[in-house]
Amino acid sequence: MKLIINDEIKTLAVTTVSSLLTVLEQPDKGIAIAVNQAIISRKNWDDFQLSENDQVTLFQAIAGG
Amino acid sequence: MSILNVNSTLSLPSDELIIADKTFSSRLFTGTGKFSDQKIMAEALIASQSQLVTMALKRIDLANQDDDILKPLIAAGMNLLPNTSGARDAKEAVYAAQLAREALQTNWVKLEIHPDPKYLLPDPIETLKATEQLARDGFHVLPYIHADPVLCKRLEAVGTAAVMPLGAPIGSNKGIRTAEFLEIIIEQSTVPVIVDAGIGAPSHAALAMEMGADAVLVNTAIAVAKDPVAMSKAFALAVQAGRQAYLAGLGSQARTAVASSPLTAFLDL
Numbered sequence: 001m002k003l004i005i006n007d008e009i010k011t012l013a014v015t016t017v018s019s020l021l022t023v024l025e026q027p028d029k030g031i032a033i034a035v036n037q038a039i040i041s042r043k044n045w046d047d048f049q050l051s052e053n054d055q056v057t058l059f060q061a062i063a064g065g
Numbered sequence: 066m067s068i069l070n071v072n073s074t075l076s077l078p079s080d081e082l083i084i085a086d087k088t089f090s091s092r093l094f095t096g097t098g099k100f101s102d103q104k105i106m107a108e109a110l111i112a113s114q115s116q117l118v119t120m121a122l123k124r125i126d127l128a129n130q131d132d133d134i135l136k137p138l139i140a141a142g143m144n145l146l147p148n149t150s151g152a153r154d155a156k157e158a159v160y161a162a163q164l165a166r167e168a169l170q171t172n173w174v175k176l177e178i179h180p181d182p183k184y185l186l187p188d189p190i191e192t193l194k195a196t197e198q199l200a201r202d203g204f205h206v207l208p209y210i211h212a213d214p215v216l217c218k219r220l221e222a223v224g225t226a227a228v229m230p231l232g233a234p235i236g237s238n239k240g241i242r243t244a245e246f247l248e249i250i251i252e253q254s255t256v257p258v259i260v261d262a263g264i265g266a267p268s269h270a271a272l273a274m275e276m277g278a279d280a281v282l283v284n285t286a287i288a289v290a291k292d293p294v295a296m297s298k299a300f301a302l303a304v305q306a307g308r309q310a311y312l313a314g315l316g317s318q319a320r321t322a323v324a325s326s327p328l329t330a331f332l333d334l
Contacts, residue, residue, distance in 0.1 A: 006124050024127065030135045031125070032168040039163050042170070057124060059164050063106065063134055064121025064150055065096030065235065065284035 005056045017045040020056065030061040080312065082279055084257050085173070085205035085226040087144060089116050092274065093304040094146070094259060095297075096284025097134060099236075105293055107137035113287065113297035119146045119175055122165050135169075146207065148175040154188070155195035162199055174199060175229070176208040185235045189216050193223065200224030209261055212243035214250045221256055228254060229282065231262035232273065236285045238265025241272050251277040267296075267303030274307025275315060 002011050003020070014020040017033055017040055033040050034057040040048050050056070082089040095115040100106035110118055118138055138145065147165030152158035155178065162174040176199065178192050179185040192208050193216065199206045205226040210216055212230040220228055230250055233239035240263060241247065251258050257279035264270050265286045273281050283300055290296035 006127060008127065026125075027133055030133060030168055032122070032164040034164070039160075039167055042167055058127075059122050059168060060125045060130070061120045061135060061145075061147065061165075061168050062123050063097040063100065063103075064148055065098040065119055065282075 001050065001052045003050060003052075003054050003056050006058055015049060017048045017050065020050060021045065024058075026058065032059040033057070034059075080308070082257060084207075087117075087173075089280070091116050091301070091304075092280040092308055093270070093301055094118070094280055094282040095287060096282065097138070098284050099288035100293060101288075103134055103137070106134070106288070107141070109287055109293035109297040110138065110143065111141050112294045112301075113283075114301050115143065117144045117146050119148050119282070119284070120169070121148050121150045122161060122168060123151070144173070145169050145171055146173050146175050147171065148177045148209075149195075150177045150179075152178050152195075153180040153191075154178065155191040155198065158191070158195040159198055159202075162195075162204060166204070172203055173205045173226075174207065176206050179209075179235075187211060187231070189213060192216075193219055196220050196225050197223035200226075207259065212246035212250060214246060214253055217250050217254055217258075221254070225256055227257040227259055227279075229259045229261040232260050232269065233263025233265075235262045237263050238286055239263050240265055240269040241276075244272075244276065247273070247278070248276060267299045270300055271303040271307035271310075274304055275310045277311050280304075 012023055014023050036055050082092055091114045093113055093115050094117045095110050095113050096119045097106055147169050149158040149161035152161045158176055158178050166172055176195055178188045180188055187209050196206045196208050200223055207227045207229055209229045217228045230247055232241040232243055259280045259282055260273040260278045261282040264281055264283050270281045287293050287296050
């Protein structure tokens with residue numbers, strides 16, 4: 001399906017948030033995800049179904065003061 | 066025994082700092098920014114004996130992803146304190162805190178709202194609003210603020226876990242320029258006072274601790290030192306020295322000399 005991930009359009013064979021993170025080779029720690037600006041809690045990653053044209057934003061913990 | 070092994074040589078076992086639901090034996094908190102590489106960062110932060118380290122959050126660049134910096138810090142048993150750096154108002158800061166809670170599985174947050182990139186001075190009105198909302202939502206909020214005693218009382222009233230007044234602008238290394246106001250904050254505060262920002266040398270950290278600050282947060286001064294690991298140890302010693310001086314009770318200052326030796330006129334024979 002077509003998704004907008006951090007402002008990039010990508011077409012990926014994914015269904016849930018978990019499957020998306022696997023395809024994108026993301027670590028399971030230190031990241032957060034929002035779909036259409038709503039933050040998806042870690043406990044819902046396996047069940048949350050993505051839809052065509054969803055805007056996905058991925059965040060990562062980085063160094064900072 | 067190494068003189069740098071500060072915990073075994075100097076610490077007072079009962080002098081622990083409690084903030085919200087955590088107890089700290091080290092009063093030196095550290096940031097993870099600006100280190101030349103991750104290996105040196107991890108070595109320096111471990112050498113500092115810091116138990117609370119700050120981190121930031123950013124949007125992932127899928128084409129050019131940063132390394133995972135969490136692993137060595139978690140392995141060293143450090144508590145992570147995500148910040149909301151980049152937030153320009155309360156709404157953005159609350160969103161950043163919620164993201165950080167998901168990313169790092171902690172309800173601790175260093176609230177930073179500094180819309181002006183030149184001086185990075187914190188916006189007191191947005192900070193108060195965000196603290197109130199986040200505290201209500203179950204966060205332990207540590208807001209970065211100007212050394213404003215009135216704001217500190219307002220933050221206490223809305224449930225802040227601590228206050229983090231600045232010594233000087235972030236990364237400026239200028240030291241404790243807000244001393245007069247920090248003294249008032251320390252005198253009045255019912256929550257821990259962590260002096261944050263501007264601490265550029267171990268002597269600055271010692272001064273803040275001598276004044277009665279509960280802890281200091283140091284990042285730039287360690288990260289940009291020629292030898293960050295050695296500088297971490299220097300800061301750890303300075304924080305301990307300053308804390309012990311505070312507990313020991315400093316003597317009062319006088320305008321004129323006060324003799325340390327008896328002034329008997331033994332030469333007037």
